[in-house]
Amino acid sequence: MSIITISRGTFSGGQALAECVAKKLGYRCLSREELLRRAAKDFGVSEEKLNTALMNKPGFLEGLSLRRIHYIAYVRAALCKEVQKDNVVYHGQAGHLLLQGVPHVLRLKIIADMEYRIKAAMERNHLTREEAIDYIKRMDEERNQWVKAIYHVDRNDPTTYDMVINLEHITIESACEVICRTVEAEFRTTPESQRIMDDLVMATDIRAKIAAARNIKDEDIEILCKDGVVTILGSVSSIEDADRIRDLVRKQPGVKEIASKLKAPIQSRIGF
């Protein structure tokens, strides 16, 4: 009873591993593609747009645009909802970051055998060896930049994962075995950890709904939930926006209380 996130590179064998683990544990296997489909449906945006915004690294001069922030909020809310009921293996980007703080999530990273990746890329994309190497390097680099831009985290920082498995020597079968054993031993869902998950579902859902209300400038706000108490953090550019956000939160089912620590321009000025 737990959630497993597998971060993987292109052509890494991560998908095969995820499927092996899901089958062995009887869990549901959720791919990044499926997640995007779900988020697109839930929030009424095109899957392709979502994909483009989340896959392509930000342009040279482009910061993190408001639209990108919104899309991430959608994807995060969708992922939380998908895994709330437990027993899921998610393989795709950033699962470990999107589900931060939930104790029954086993956060894995897969490092692929470079030879394996080259062969897979050559085969699937009909590339020469040189082209394949070039392609993989470019994809890796883009992803590094992407994760850095969006989550301010180094994708290769080992401390953001619970375990990193290198498939150069360890076979997928062995990795699968190890993961199943670890999950059964250590990452079991407890009532307390489920409560944290439920709180995260509520917080990310509210955050996504604020994002979906297109008329609010919400790039600097953050929503936290604990047992039905919603805390709104950050700053907005007008008192009207702050009111809109509070109204929206108040209307959400399950909200018992709102603690708003939102700073609007005048308050900000007084504060400093």
Add this chain to the structure above:
Amino acid sequence: MAIITISRGTYSGGKELAEAIAKKLGYRCLAREVLVEAAARYGVPLEKLNRAMNDKPGILEGMTLERAHYLALVRAALAGAARDEQLVYHGHAGHLLLSGVPHVIRVKVIAGMEYRIQAAMERKKLTREQAIAHIKKMDQDRIKWTKFLYGVDWNDMSLFDLLINIDKIGMGNACNIVTMIAQRPEFQPTAESAKILKDLVLATEVRAKIAAQGNIPDDEVEITANDGVITITGTARSLEDADRIREIARSHPGVKEIVSKLRTPIQSRIRY
């Protein structure tokens, strides 16, 4: 029947893990013992060897010949130990010293900062602030040291087969995971891996013997072995040095043939 190397940051529980794995598998657990063996075998003071392996390089100091020599001695001692018995090595840079041997499992243990602070406070009787400062300094030293001695990045995950975040996975589970992998088919010695290890032992022994002379500028000499055939590549400073190196290799037990591709200054000059 694998060889396990455990790399670790300070206060990350690596030593305990190594001991637990060795106990469970009935392997020999060693770290500093390799230095003792190297010192005895090549007649150098243990204290000097210890300092060469542990002290970080001075600000202006390059890779001194002396350090390179000591490293060669340690490498030969470790390769010999790995050939003779099943072992868990948790001393310096096992994953690099034994690189290329297929049935070596290269494990790295990391821990969250909180775990390490607690461990440092407890073991060294430090205040929290002292412990933090101590760990930061040790980390920086280690990064410099690895870069300096081996030219690799200490944080590069791809140098390991398995990376375990100990405060998330837990000591007992980490031990189970590693012992499980050690028993998987891909880490059982084969005729091929035994040959690679045997070649490594011979090459490192010859290399160490040259280093143990102390007075041959051999920093650009590289030795490889293949079934008793020793290939010497690189550059010697003089024809006399090249002769001495070849002679040492020739007289080493187990060497059947020498292929010398050593360049000396004159030859080098002709080439360029």
